[in-house]
Amino acid sequence: MIKTVTTMLLLLILILPLAAQEDDDVVTDDEVNAVARQLYCPVCENIPLDACGTAACEDWRYEIRLQLEAGMTEEQIIDDFVTRFGDRVVGTPKDPLLRVISVVTPWVMIALGVFWGWRMFQRRMTTNAVEDVQQVSSDEHSHYQDLLEQDIAGG
Amino acid sequence: MLAEIGLFALAFAFASSLYAIGASVFGEWRHSEKIVLTGRNAALLTFMLLLLAIIALQIAILSEDYQIAYVWSVSSPQMPTFFRWTALWGSQAGSLLFWSFLMAAFSATALILNWKSHRRLMPYATAYMMAVVAFFVGITLFYENPFERWWIVDGNEVVRTALIPANAVAPDANRLAETAKGLNPLLRHFGMAIHPPMLYLGFVGFIIPFAFAMSALASGDLSTNWIKASRRWALVAWLFLSLGLILGGRWAYDVLGWGGYWGWDPVENAAFLPWLIGTAYLHSVMIQEKRGMLKTWNMFLVIGTFSAVIFATFATRSGLVDSVHSFARSEIGFPMFFFWFTLTVISVGLILWRRNQGRLRDDHHFKGWLSREMLFVINNVVFLALFVVIFWGSFGAPIVSELFLDTDITIGTDYFMRVTPPLFAVLFVLMGIAPLSAWGTTSLSRMGQALLIPMTLTGVTVAFLYSTGMNTPVALLGYAIVSLAGWVAIVETLRAMMARVRTHGENPIQALFSLIRRNPRRYGGYLTHLGVTIIGIGIIGSTLFQVETQQTLAQGESLYISGYEMRFDNLRARQISSDGRIMDIADVTVLKDGREIATLHPRRDFFPEGDGMNSMTIAGAHSTIENDFYVLLVDWETIDQQSVTFKVYINPLINLVWWGGLVLILGTLFSIYPKETVSVRVRQKLIKQSGNTLALEGASS
Numbered sequence: 001m002i003k004t005v006t007t008m009l010l011l012l013i014l015i016l017p018l019a020a021q022e023d024d025d026v027v028t029d030d031e032v033n034a035v036a037r038q039l040y041c042p043v044c045e046n047i048p049l050d051a052c053g054t055a056a057c058e059d060w061r062y063e064i065r066l067q068l069e070a071g072m073t074e075e076q077i078i079d080d081f082v083t084r085f086g087d088r089v090v091g092t093p094k095d096p097l098l099r100v101i102s103v104v105t106p107w108v109m110i111a112l113g114v115f116w117g118w119r120m121f122q123r124r125m126t127t128n129a130v131e132d133v134q135q136v137s138s139d140e141h142s143h144y145q146d147l148l149e150q151d152i153a154g155g
Numbered sequence: 156m157l158a159e160i161g162l163f164a165l166a167f168a169f170a171s172s173l174y175a176i177g178a179s180v181f182g183e184w185r186h187s188e189k190i191v192l193t194g195r196n197a198a199l200l201t202f203m204l205l206l207l208a209i210i211a212l213q214i215a216i217l218s219e220d221y222q223i224a225y226v227w228s229v230s231s232p233q234m235p236t237f238f239r240w241t242a243l244w245g246s247q248a249g250s251l252l253f254w255s256f257l258m259a260a261f262s263a264t265a266l267i268l269n270w271k272s273h274r275r276l277m278p279y280a281t282a283y284m285m286a287v288v289a290f291f292v293g294i295t296l297f298y299e300n301p302f303e304r305w306w307i308v309d310g311n312e313v314v315r316t317a318l319i320p321a322n323a324v325a326p327d328a329n330r331l332a333e334t335a336k337g338l339n340p341l342l343r344h345f346g347m348a349i350h351p352p353m354l355y356l357g358f359v360g361f362i363i364p365f366a367f368a369m370s371a372l373a374s375g376d377l378s379t380n381w382i383k384a385s386r387r388w389a390l391v392a393w394l395f396l397s398l399g400l401i402l403g404g405r406w407a408y409d410v411l412g413w414g415g416y417w418g419w420d421p422v423e424n425a426a427f428l429p430w431l432i433g434t435a436y437l438h439s440v441m442i443q444e445k446r447g448m449l450k451t452w453n454m455f456l457v458i459g460t461f462s463a464v465i466f467a468t469f470a471t472r473s474g475l476v477d478s479v480h481s482f483a484r485s486e487i488g489f490p491m492f493f494f495w496f497t498l499t500v501i502s503v504g505l506i507l508w509r510r511n512q513g514r515l516r517d518d519h520h521f522k523g524w525l526s527r528e529m530l531f532v533i534n535n536v537v538f539l540a541l542f543v544v545i546f547w548g549s550f551g552a553p554i555v556s557e558l559f560l561d562t563d564i565t566i567g568t569d570y571f572m573r574v575t576p577p578l579f580a581v582l583f584v585l586m587g588i589a590p591l592s593a594w595g596t597t598s599l600s601r602m603g604q605a606l607l608i609p610m611t612l613t614g615v616t617v618a619f620l621y622s623t624g625m626n627t628p629v630a631l632l633g634y635a636i637v638s639l640a641g642w643v644a645i646v647e648t649l650r651a652m653m654a655r656v657r658t659h660g661e662n663p664i665q666a667l668f669s670l671i672r673r674n675p676r677r678y679g680g681y682l683t684h685l686g687v688t689i690i691g692i693g694i695i696g697s698t699l700f701q702v703e704t705q706q707t708l709a710q711g712e713s714l715y716i717s718g719y720e721m722r723f724d725n726l727r728a729r730q731i732s733s734d735g736r737i738m739d740i741a742d743v744t745v746l747k748d749g750r751e752i753a754t755l756h757p758r759r760d761f762f763p764e765g766d767g768m769n770s771m772t773i774a775g776a777h778s779t780i781e782n783d784f785y786v787l788l789v790d791w792e793t794i795d796q797q798s799v800t801f802k803v804y805i806n807p808l809i810n811l812v813w814w815g816g817l818v819l820i821l822g823t824l825f826s827i828y829p830k831e832t833v834s835v836r837v838r839q840k841l842i843k844q845s846g847n848t849l850a851l852e853g854a855s856s
Contacts, residue, residue, distance in 0.1 A: 029705035029800070040565045046420050048567070051413035053770065091567025098556055098564055106547040106574065110540045117536065124520065 027068040035064050035074050042085040049089075158223050161211035162302040162317055165252070168204035168259070169296050171197045172289035176282045183278035183374075191278045195266055198281050201288060202263035205256040212249060212301055216242050221331035224315040225249055225301040231337035233735040238338050241348045245338045247472060247487075248301035250351065254468075255291040257352075258359040262288060265363045265388065273384040279370035287362055290494050298486045305331065337735070340762040340771050346406030354399030354426060358464045360392025361433065365461035365502075368454055372505040377450065377514050382440055387827055389457075393437060394823040396430050401816035412772030412787050414703060414804040416812065419571040424549040425467035428542055432460040435538035442528045445594055447518030449532070451510050456535070458502040463542075465495040470550065523596035530589040537581050544574045572698075580633070583691060586640035586684055590647060609642040616642075633695045641688030644681040651678075671825055679825030686819030689811050696808030705789060705802040713746075717805040719784055720746040724754075726791055726799055737761045741788045741799055745777050753777035757788040757801070782807040 036050035041057050049057055049064075060081075067077045078090065087093035093102055175197035182190030212225070216239050221227045229245040230238075244250040262284040270277055295301070303315045306323035314320060341347075364385035371381035403423065404416035417423060436456035442449050469475065473488035509515050521529050548566040556564045591597075591605040616638045617631055625631065648670070655666035671678045706714045708723040715721075725742040732738055740758040744751055755775030762769045777784040782805055789800040 029707070029802075030703075033703075033705055033802075038569075040567055046418075046565060046567070048413070048418075051411075053412070053772065086563060088563040088565045091565060091569040092573075093556075093564045095562075098560065098562065101555060101560075102548070102552040102564065102566055102570065103574075105552070106544040109543055109547070113539070113543070114536065121521070 027065050031068055032061055032065045035068070035077050036061050038074070038078060038091070039081055039089050040091065042081075042089050157211045157215040157218075157220055158302045158304050161208045161215070162300070164204045164208040164211065165292065165296050165300075165302065168201050168208065168255075169289060169292045171204060172201045172259075172285045172292060175201060175285040176289065179278040179282040179285070194278065194281055195270065198259075198266055198285050199263050201285065201292075202256075202259040205252075205259045205292070208252060208302075209243070209256045212252060213240070213243055216240075219332065221328065221335050222304045222325055223301070224303045224305055227305065227331055227335050229336070229338050231335040231735070232332050233733070234337055235734055237348070238343055238734075241342065242338050244351050244355070245342050248295065248299040248303075250355075251291060251295045251299050251472075251487075252301050253352075254355055254359065255288060255295055257355050258284075258291060258362055259288050261356075261359055261363060261388075262366075265366075269384050273367075273380055275374060275376050276367055276370040276381055276384060279373040280366040283366040283369045284362055287366075287498075290490075294487050294490055298490070337762065340736075340760065340769055341410060343734075343736075343762075343771075344406060344410050346402055346409060350399060350402040350406050353395050353402055357392055357394075357396025357399045358426075358429065358468065360388060360395055361429065361457075361461045361464050363388035363392070364436075364457050368457045369502060369505065372454065372509050375509075375514065377509065379444055379447075382444060382453070385457075386440065386444075389433070389437060389440070390823060390827045393430070393433050394820065394827070396426075396433065397816070397823065398820060400426060400430060401813070401819075405813060408809075409774065410771060412774060414701070414774075414785055414787070414802070414806065415697075416809075419548075419568050421549040422471050424545050425470045428546060428549075429460050429463040429467060431538050431542045431545070432456055432463055435535045436460055438531050439535050442531055446528055448520070448528060450515040450517060451506060452535070454506045454515065455503075458499070458506070462495065462499045462502070465491075465498060469495050475550070525592050525597040525599060525602050527589060527592040527594050527597070530585055530592055534582065534585045534589060537578055537585065541575060541578045541582075544578070545571070548574070576633075579691075580636050583636045583640045583688075586687065587636075587643045590643055590681070590684070606643075609639055609646050612642040612646070613639045627699065630695060630699050633699075634692065637688055637691035637695065640691075641685055644684040644688070648678060648681050671828075675825050675828040679822050679828070682822030682825055683819050684822070686815045686817070686822050689815030689818055691815075693808045693811030693813075693815055697806045697812065700807045702805040703803065705800065707798050707800040709798045714801065714803065716803050717782075718747060719805070720749075721784075721786065721801070721803060722746065723799055723801070726797075728791065732760075735763065737763065739788065739791060741775075741791075741801070743775065743786060743801070745784050745786075753784070755784075755786055757786045759788050778810055780808075780810060783809045 033050040037048055039049040039060075041047045041049055041052040041054070042060070043056055044052055044054065047057075049060060064077055067080070072080070079094070081089045082094050087095055087098055093099050175194045178190050178194030178197060182188070182192075182194055212223075215223050215226050216230055217236070219226070219230065219232065221230075225246065225248050226242075229242040229249065234242070242249070244253045262281075265284070266277070266281060269280075273280075300317045303317045304319075305326050306314050306316060306320055307326055308314055308320050308323045313326065314323075367381040367385040367388075371377050403426065407418065407423075408414075408416040411418075436453065436459075439449055439456055440453050443453050469488070469491040473491055475488070506515070521532075523529065548570050552566050553564055556562050587609065588602065588606065591602060593601075613635055617635045620631060620634055648667070651670050652663055652666045655661055655669060656663055659666070659669070661669060667678075702717050704714065704716050708714060710723060710725065713720050713722045722744045723741065724744055727738075727740045727742070730738040730740055738758050738760050740756050743755050743757070745753040745755060755777060757775035758773050760771040760773060762771075772787055775786045785804040785806055787802040787804075789802050791799040
């Protein structure tokens with residue numbers, strides 16, 4: 001009897017922490033959504049996985065839950081989805097070339113546009129400066145002409 | 156009968172719009188007033204015929220004429236009358252007809268109002284307006300005809316055609332009614348009754364500034380006449396576009412069930428792109444009016460705005476945003492792309508032609524970095540930079556990736572949240588300092604003096620926010636930048652008000668109204684800036700401090716979030732509504748500090764007869780100025796109906812987005828209001844004097 005009770009107590013001592021451990025490992029909906037929010041539905045266009053209402057997306061969210069329960073990190077899960085479904089499942093491509101095309105290109109375009117605009121502006125300022133010099137009133141023009149003529153006559 | 160009326164009206168509208176183009180151009184070329192007038196009358200007739208077509212289609216929907224294929228596809232016998240009205244624009248064919256009608260209505264109004272005052276510009280303006288109308292009527296008539304009917308030919312084959320095939324009989328009316336599809340579930344919402352017409356009005360409204368600009372280029376009248384003729388039209392279009400965007404955000408918040416109002420979806424972005432260039436144009440055009448500068452640039456902006464409108468229409472209607480190749484498969488994709496491309500190339504070509512002739516040379520040049528015109532130019536550059544990054548993320552990168560690298564990519568919120576905030580921040584800074592600068596030149600010390608009070612108030616605002624516990628540096632910086640723009644608008648208005656109180660002895664309210672009456676553009680503009688500031692505060696709050704949780708609750712259980720408690724009381728599953736939808740409704744109670752503050756009913760609607768997306772998640776929300784308690788019914792246990800999964804969001808300051816929108820609309824309305832050039836007092840005095848003079852003249856004679 002004592003042996004049986006002792007065995008049961010020992011089992012309890014072993015099982016209880018395990019059960020508690022299992023409780024700690026329960027993945028919450030919020031943890032699943034935190035990962036799903038970073039992914040896009042592989043079949044619908046432009047719908048984040050955490051907000052997509054299709055049955056397929058429910059299955060993928062369940063898959064994320066299983067992956068989290070299996071101990072995978074957010075990054076590993078996202079990489080796994082990208083490997084299986086391609087770069088369309090993330091908001092910015094993971095592939096280095098696609099990433100450069102997506103993120104860097106618009107800034108290059110803006111920089112080129114600003115540079116071109118700046119050159120145009122500078123050129124116009126120079127032209128305007130020349131025009132300012134050339135724009136002499138008729139009175140001033142006659143005065144300068146008189147001075148020149150006097151100079152020539154004097155010479 | 157209705158189908159025949161609609162079809163003939165549409166066909167004649169197409170013919171009359173083509174005649175209007177020909178007569179206007181030929182009449183102007185031959186200097187024949189008579190021919191030009193026939194062109195104008197044909198344009199007015201186009202509007203009347205499209206009105207007739209719209210009335211025919213609307214009556215067909217209301218009277219449940221399901222033999223008309225469009226009516227069959229967007230309505231059903233169970234549908235409430237209210238949605239029968241909105242079904243007019245519920246699908247491609249009807250919305251294209253509605254688009255064409257609104258554009259013809261805008262054109263007809265502009266012809267009537269501007270004919271005498273801007274006579275020289277009108278023939279070419281008529282031709283351009285009618286060219287765009289003719290294109291849209293053409294694709295409605297030949298590609299997406301809303302007056303096609305169902306016919307049975309050869310005994311059993313069902314076809315839909317606009318003209319009656321040989322030996323055809325009409326299908327059984329009862330069978331058609333039984334199989335009618337009904338309106339797309341996502342469109343069965345009050346917001347959808349207002350959002351599309353507002354957006355369409357915003358889109359089509361830009362045809363008027365575009366047509367006047369093109370007319371100025373074609374006719375050679377490159378003075379500020381085209382700007383005077385079109386300024387108010389541009390503001391009206393901008394007003395409707397802003398309203399359409401705000402209502403679209405509200406609809407997404409209420410119906411799409413993801414807790415937000417702007418998802419950076421390509422369809423949303425497509426509508427936002429014309430708004431960005433249009434806003435740049437509204438600022439830049441002031442420089443041309445005041446200083447005779449940026450003539451070429453303004454032409455590019457007004458044409459760019461309308462080109463963006465046509466591109467947005469092409470992108471959303473051709474299926475381009477669903478799949479980058481679908482426009483090749485879509486029937487209207489190619490003609491729309493061709494039209495957009497041709498329109499843009501011709502417009503740019505005309506600008507370059509006039510520029511090379513030296514006809515677009517500026518009257519003045521830039522003098523100082525702090526001059527108002529220079530700050531407006533920087534503002535324009537930032538608006539265009541926003542256009543570039545949003546266009547690239549929405550269309551450019553996905554198209555390039557699919558066409559050249561054979562890879563589908565999604566450019567999502569994280570891209571847009573990375574690239575747009577710095578540019579919006581610069582815009583807010585410019586919104587704060589540009590109104591304080593002067594035309595021509597402004598010194599740094601003068602600018603500093605003008606900024607002293609608004610900067611102090613901004614500092615006080617930030618210190619107050621910090622004292623309330625907000626210590627996120629990004630948020631504090633954001634609030635500082637945004638509130639500076641708002642304080643400048645308030646301080647400048649107050650300063651002018653107090654000056655008027657001192658000089659005219661008016662009370663502050665009278666002084667404010669006098670200011671708005673005397674200079675509606677400036678004070679309307681300040682109010683619009685204030686509206687944008689309020690929206691900015693709302694966006695920062697709801698973006699940076701949104702909190703969410705998803706939990707499954709048994710009946711009577713509660714969840715806790717941000718000081719709120721939400722108790723799940725009951726689930727009413729499979730409720731059948733009068734319009735045939737099946738609703739699952741949860742009853743929840745929201746408590747704060749143990750006190751019940753609201754009872755909410757989040758629900759999921761299922762439309763058994765609908766195709767494709769046939770369910771809708773309607774949130775339950777408790778709104779205060781501080782935040783929204785926003786709850787969605789995510790799922791429920793089918794067996795016992797006892798445990799339900801909820802997703803709850805706390806959206807801080809989100810209501811400021813809607814309130815700010817209202818202020819922005821009010822400010823724009825003030826800006827559109829005609830300027831009072833002579834005060835009421837002076838006018839009365841003049842009337843009195845002229846009356847005395849007349850009386851004296853009468854007495855002497």
